[in-house]
Amino acid sequence: xxxxxxxxxxxxxxxxxxxxxxxxxxxxxxxxxxxxxxxxxxxxxxxxxxxxxxxxxxxxxxxxxxxxxxxxxxxxxxxxxxxxxxxxxxxxxxxxxxxxxxxxxxxxxxxxxxxxxxxxxxxxxxxxxxxxxxxxxxxxxxxxxxxxxxxxxxxxxxxxxxxxxxxxxxxxxxxxxxxxxxxxxxxxxxxxxxxxxxxxxxxxxxxxxxxxxxxxxxxxxxxxxxxxxxxxxxxxxxxxxxxxxxxxxxxxxxxxxxxxxxxxxxxxxxxxxxxxxxxxxxxxxxxxxxxxxxxxxxxxxxxxxxxxxxxxxxxxxxxxxxxxxxxxxxxxxxxxxxxxxxxxxxxxxxxxxxxxxxxxxxxxxxxxxxxxxxxxxxxxxxxxxxxxxxxxxxxxxxxxxxx
Numbered sequence: 001x002x003x004x005x006x007x008x009x010x011x012x013x014x015x016x017x018x019x020x021x022x023x024x025x026x027x028x029x030x031x032x033x034x035x036x037x038x039x040x041x042x043x044x045x046x047x048x049x050x051x052x053x054x055x056x057x058x059x060x061x062x063x064x065x066x067x068x069x070x071x072x073x074x075x076x077x078x079x080x081x082x083x084x085x086x087x088x089x090x091x092x093x094x095x096x097x098x099x100x101x102x103x104x105x106x107x108x109x110x111x112x113x114x115x116x117x118x119x120x121x122x123x124x125x126x127x128x129x130x131x132x133x134x135x136x137x138x139x140x141x142x143x144x145x146x147x148x149x150x151x152x153x154x155x156x157x158x159x160x161x162x163x164x165x166x167x168x169x170x171x172x173x174x175x176x177x178x179x180x181x182x183x184x185x186x187x188x189x190x191x192x193x194x195x196x197x198x199x200x201x202x203x204x205x206x207x208x209x210x211x212x213x214x215x216x217x218x219x220x221x222x223x224x225x226x227x228x229x230x231x232x233x234x235x236x237x238x239x240x241x242x243x244x245x246x247x248x249x250x251x252x253x254x255x256x257x258x259x260x261x262x263x264x265x266x267x268x269x270x271x272x273x274x275x276x277x278x279x280x281x282x283x284x285x286x287x288x289x290x291x292x293x294x295x296x297x298x299x300x301x302x303x304x305x306x307x308x309x310x311x312x313x314x315x316x317x318x319x320x321x322x323x324x325x326x327x328x329x330x331x332x333x334x335x336x337x338x339x340x341x342x343x344x345x346x347x348x349x350x351x352x353x354x355x356x357x358x359x360x361x362x363x364x365x366x367x368x369x370x371x372x373x374x375x376x377x378x379x380x381x382x383x384x385x386x387x388x389x390x391x392x393x394x395x396x397x398x399x400x401x402x403x
Contacts, residue, residue: 023195025202028099031091039099042108049106055093058112058120059084065123100206104199114207121205122161129160133358137162140357141228145169145217145245146235147193148337149259151182152346153233153353154197158204162354165209166201167225168194171216177334181342217241226252231353234258237335239286239305240294246281249273255356259349261341264371268348270356272364279364344369 028039042048063080064071070079087096097117100109111117122134129137142163144150147170157163170193174184178193188196194212201208217225217236226232226248234245234256242258249256249271256271271279286305297305348369355362 022103023191023199024103025206026101026103027206028101030095030099036095042101047103047106048101048108051108051110053110055097055110055112056084058097058117059087059093061120061123062112062116065120098206102199102202109206111206117207118161118205125161129354129358133354134161136357136359137354138164140230141165141167142231142233142353143167143169143225143229144233144235145225145241146237147172147197148178148182148235149261149342149345149349150233150235151184151193151197151200152343153235153259153349154346155183155200155204156346156350157353158201158208160350160354162350162357164205164207165211165228167211167213167229168197169213169217169225170194171214181337181339183343217244219244222248226254229254231356232256233349233353239297240291243281243286243289243291243294246271246273250277250279250281253277257349257352257356259345261337261345263336263338264341266341266345266348266369268345268352268367268369270352270362270364270366272356272362274356276364283366341371344371 028035028042030036030039060080063083064076067079070076087093094110097110097112098114100111101107102109112120118138122129122138125134138161140163142154142157142165144154144166147154147168150168150170154166154168157166172178173190173192174182174188174196176186176189178184179186182193182196183200184196192212192214194214198210198212201210213221213225215221222241222244229252232245232249232254234242235258236242236245246256248254250273253274255274258269258271260267260269269283271281271283273279348367352362
């Protein structure tokens with residue numbers, strides 16, 4: 001298990017290899033004699049089953065990216081050969097960059113140094129994201145509470161070259177029923193969601209520095225969770241913690257983003273405590289229930305709060321009917337969700353996170369996106385369908401005691 005509330009430094013050296021978690025890579029700098037010995041020891045141990053060394057190809061990409069006129073001209077190969085020859089006079093390729101050992105994969109990978117690696121990996125972002133915006137995004141610290149949609153959001157942020165430091169909080173391990181919406185495989189079953197997400201981030205950026213809260217969030221550690229954070233993403237089902245997250249976001253004047261998937265719809269809430277300290281938690285959609293009372297709510301009561309928060313107007317007929325199937329024979333034991341919407345929600349949340357951190361005027365409020373309204377034919381919204389939906393809506397309000 002990862003240690004809670006501790007930044008895991010990816011540059012811990014080879015002598016700590018046997019003590020390190022299997023969910024973090026080990027980086028070797030072979031320009032140092034001691035680390036060359038450490039890597040040789042690792043190779044002799046038999047723990048490395050695969051070696052991926054495309055360093056020269058990465059170097060070619062770097063040279064092309066730094067020299068666009070040459071990359072698109074006929075003289076590129078000669079210019080690169082001269083550039084590479086000059087580097088070899090200083091040190092062999094093997095002693096350049098970092099060798100990254102991923103213990104959970106038994107794989108060793110040779111990559112460019114941090115700055116050059118980041119420059120090449122985000123090269124296709126250019127013009128869409130300015131150099132200044134990219135730096136702000138990469139240097140930011142994003143705290144993510146809940147790793148269902150939160151997993152998709154974290155990976156979308158990492159893919160776009162954002163947030164080298166992410167704080168990941170979730171107390172659950174991966175269950176088989178989670179695989180309908182979290183981008184993971186059966187090899188991840190039984191592993192903490194924090195560790196799974198960190199592994200995926202490290203594979204995108206071995207220089208990343210995620211901080212893992214494998215016991216979730218508590219009143220005791222939430223202060224550490226907010227420490228140094230520039231933005232918070234709330235994807236918790238726990239409404240007591242959702243309220244506590246907002247209290248701390250308001251206290252520290254940090255923007256908070258939350259994404260919810262409702263069948264084939266997405267609801268994105270943005271609470272700009274950074275620009276408007278008078279922002280109401282949940283935009284006033286949830287009754288002002290105290291933290292202690294919220295902690296005692298059962299799943300059905302929480303479902304009612306979720307329904308109010310997301311907005312019954314954003315539920316289709318099948319989503320409106322889910323509570324009547326909860327705990328029933330042939331029914332369900334939790335909230336219904338779809339993987340495609342989780343991925344889309346993560347992308348929407350990541351877009352908003354980047355835009356806020358880059359200084360774009362992201363509004364304080366709510367946005368709803370319905371795939372049904374965007375793509376289905378108008379016949380789907382027939383009079384009969386609308387009547388059926390009104391009946392389901394009325395029944396749900398009665399069941400949840402919503403006026």
